[in-house]
Each structure stands twice: as C-alpha cells, then as structure tokens.
Amino acid sequence: MLRWRPWLPPLLPLLSLLTLLVLSDLTSSSPTAAPTETGAGWSPPAPVNHLTCYFCENVENNYICNRFAIDHPCPAGTTFCRTLHIMDTRGGSVVVNKHCATEDQCRDDRVGCLQQDHQKTCVSCCHSSYCNEPVPTNYSNAVRQPKPTAPTRAVKSAGAAAAPRLLLLLAAAASRLLLLLAAAASRQLLSGSRQL
Incomplete structure (x- = not known):
C-alpha cells in the first residue's frame, strides 16, 4: 500500500508536463527549417558531411601533421580523405599534405607512387573519418580505399x-x-x- 507523501501532489502537474515535453520532442521526426526568402514554404536543411580528415599543408613529417592537424568536418561534395607524401631517397619525409578531397581528386589514375629524380611521391585516398592518419610510403599502401x-x-x-x-x-x-x-x-x- 502506498503511503501518503505530502510533497507528491504539488509535483504531479510538473512531472506530467515534463513527460509531455519529452514525448513531444521524441515524436517530432523532422528538424525545424527556416522559411525561404519568399515565404512560400520551407527550405530543406543543408546536407551534412559526416567525414572528418586530418588536414595539414606542406608539413615536414607525419607526426607534426597529425599532432597539429586542424580538426573540422569536410565540406559537402568531398567524400575522401587524401594524403600526399613526398620522401627523399632514404625514405625520409620531406613534405606531407592531408585534406578532404572530391571523387575527381581521388581517381585511380591519381593515386599511387611516382619516382622523380631523388624524390618519391605517394598519394592515397580513403573514406572514413581520420582514415588518413598514416602516410603512404610504397605501392602497397598508396591506394584508393574502397567505399564501405x-x-x-x-x-x-x-x-x-x-x-x-x-x-x-x-x-x-x-x-x-x-x-x-x-x-x-x-x-x-x-x-x-x-x-x-
């Protein structure tokens, strides 16, 4: 049997209201969108890109790039994380570039390794967030990762x-x-x- 709690009746309307607010938030399936400039309807929400890549330009090695990389989501239209790695004849890093990339920037003919004079340039592309943490160093890892x-x-x-x-x-x-x-x-x- 329930015992009388004098504090319970005054709280019941408040608890009921909170429950209704939670229910109304959970059942609303679409986010609110701002009206268009003409006021003739609603504009769809902007597409969200859930891809985030390490981003650095002209950094001397991979450690510095990853340690001080700028962390921000990729813009719409970019579906890859791209890494360009230039090495000297001993395999030491000279330049590392990492950024978000489009499908065109990661075509199969733009990925791989190329030996020029005393430097080797390797490019790789991948699809998941922060997948461009390692740098490509040879033909086996300078690849275009398939989509999930x-x-x-x-x-x-x-x-x-x-x-x-x-x-x-x-x-x-x-x-x-x-x-x-x-x-x-x-x-x-x-x-x-x-x-x-």
Whole structure:
C-alpha cells in the first residue's frame, strides 16, 4: 500500500508536463527549417558531411601533421580523405599534405607512387573519418580505399533508429507511472478525508 507523501501532489502537474515535453520532442521526426526568402514554404536543411580528415599543408613529417592537424568536418561534395607524401631517397619525409578531397581528386589514375629524380611521391585516398592518419610510403599502401559496403551502413542506421523508439517507450512508461501515482494519491487523500 502506498503511503501518503505530502510533497507528491504539488509535483504531479510538473512531472506530467515534463513527460509531455519529452514525448513531444521524441515524436517530432523532422528538424525545424527556416522559411525561404519568399515565404512560400520551407527550405530543406543543408546536407551534412559526416567525414572528418586530418588536414595539414606542406608539413615536414607525419607526426607534426597529425599532432597539429586542424580538426573540422569536410565540406559537402568531398567524400575522401587524401594524403600526399613526398620522401627523399632514404625514405625520409620531406613534405606531407592531408585534406578532404572530391571523387575527381581521388581517381585511380591519381593515386599511387611516382619516382622523380631523388624524390618519391605517394598519394592515397580513403573514406572514413581520420582514415588518413598514416602516410603512404610504397605501392602497397598508396591506394584508393574502397567505399564501405551497404550492409555496414544499414546496421549502423538500424541501431541509430532504435534509440529514439526506446526513449519513446521509456517516456511512455514514465508517464503511465505518474498517472498511477496521481490516482493512488487521490484515492489516499479521499480515504483520509472520509476518516476525519
């Protein structure tokens, strides 16, 4: 049997309101977008690029590049992280360049190694965030990494979609519990007033 808690009835409306706010936030599926300049509708949200690459230009070695790389998301239209590595005849780094790149900058004919005079230049491209941490040094690692397969992305998106549903179920259960507590408190309050 529930015991009377004098602090519970004043909190019930506040708890119910908070539950409704959480439910309304969880059920709204689309983000709000600003109206267009003409006011004739809504403009779609800007595309988001979830790729982030190490970024540095004309740095003397890979350690310095990665240590002091600028960390910002790649702009829309770039789908690769690209690394250019120039080495001397002993294999020591001379120049390292890393940045976000387009499909055209990472075509198969623009990736690989090239020996010129006393320097070797290697270029590699990859698709996942921070995948350009190592530098290419030879033909085996100066490659264009293939795109991830569709099932990998489908599994990730299914897991991401399940989280809001779980939160919605938890919020609904919390709301139901609040209603049960309110009903029990009301019954107890009524039975207490009858005894007086």
